[in-house]
Amino acid sequence: MPTSEDQHGFNGARLAATVLLIRDGAQGLEVWVQERVSTMRNYAGMTVFPGGGVDPRDFPPKVWNSGDLWAGPSVISTARRMGTTKYKAHALVFAAVRELFEEAGTLLAIHSDGTPVADATPYHGERLALESHRLSLTDVLRENDLKVRSDLLTPFARWVGSSASGNMFDTFSFLAVAPEGQETDGDTSEASDAGWLSPRLLLEGWRVGLVRLVIPTYAQLLELARWNTVSEVLAATELADVSPVIGDPVEDPRYRDFFHIKRLDRIGEP
Template sequence: MIDPGFDPLDAVDPQDTSGFNGGRLAVTVLLLRDSAEGLEVWVQERVSTMKTYPGHAVFPGGGVDPRDFPPRMWDSGEQWAGRSVVSMARRMGVTKYKAHALVFAAARELFEESGTLLAIRDDGIISDASRYHRERELLEAHVISFTEFLANNGMRVDADMLLPWARWAGEDRGQWFDTFFFLGVLPEGQEPDGNTMEADDAGWFRPGLIMDGWRAGLVRLALPTWAQIRRLASYSTVGEALQDASYSDLRLIIGDPVDDPQYREFFTANPIDRI
């Protein structure tokens, strides 16, 4: 649970890059848009060769890269815009160094996996991210860091475009992961794509439709993803989801909460896998 008296400016080792139980920090972005049918979220289907959750429907995301962390002495305003890094750190219950890394990782992973860029220049938001897709390939190949990409193009990550939404920790194959979920809204003029080696398919879907697919055994969902889809299904518009994000409970959820009534359907439905 987040300590209400927590201060990210307290003396904490900035070189501590781990999450809960020494786990690897990770991020996931729920990219949203409004459509004629209502709120939609961008979802990818992982390739069958992935070690974790093959064939599952997921949101863009991944592990925090060591280069997502700032240097020990840094000017947080240089490549950061919007809500302050200290404010974001207090909201998430982490140090300012980890807040910086998590927000940068979220923006980077979203760009790498969907081509959507939640960043700004002095002349405003990025309305066409396709011009940067050569550098997107270099990011995916770890040839350049996200910090280098931003500096080369005069960009800053806008923290107001990534709203903390949830936090889950779990163990997979002997390794712990501490994952922060963010809400993001598709910037006007941009359109995501499925050009990532990690996904067989990708597209916009209404959360209720995804839940129906899961119940019919046509969609595979891990519990944390299922929980976010179920929550999104209660909103009709992006505005409703964003408003609720301000009140999101960011207390850490650990493992499989089998005794929590809000997740009972996941553990008791047991849909037949028809994929």
């Protein structure tokens, strides 16, 4: 059974998960991003990856078979890779799968016969119920005889920091490749716009004031921009460092531009 410590991140921060969904586009590597609506409590107006806080229901039940609703590398091996307990690993993977489905319509799951979900649109009703918290991901999986695919999520980074509203988050980031056959969409109340874009183009948009980024998103886009294809990303990040980055890394030379360039915010200009 998870302890109270399992349910919180570094120094009591709220656990969160985000997913960098990537694909090979016509002009090279692309990542799915969304611009959060201005009414959001955290990161309003920012361009972010799909993600959000861990729901208590993302943790395993009291009576828990580690293979229940889970396919791929075991919870224990995933926990070792992430540097967490098995309870946190379960919750974070479930949160990542849930948030990606809620915000991008992409479901990283398989049917009971082992075939991957090739079309997530039949589960649109459940998607809306997840977003409104009427159902948990566990409910959706059980009702549709599905399991999450942990092999489709590669731990990528971990950032600990606060939003502009002062809420502390311990956020684990995962890489995922867009599943073949599934159509990604931005049909979520949390985003005013969404789509596939080049990491390099997003960084250029930030430099000229047309994209708003927080440091974890900026840093991870900077990392993605090093590669041209999905296969290059996966090969290079198979053993990515997921030790936590705590606070703003102002002195890190990799992020000098983020903290020292003076930019004009041109969003909304005619």
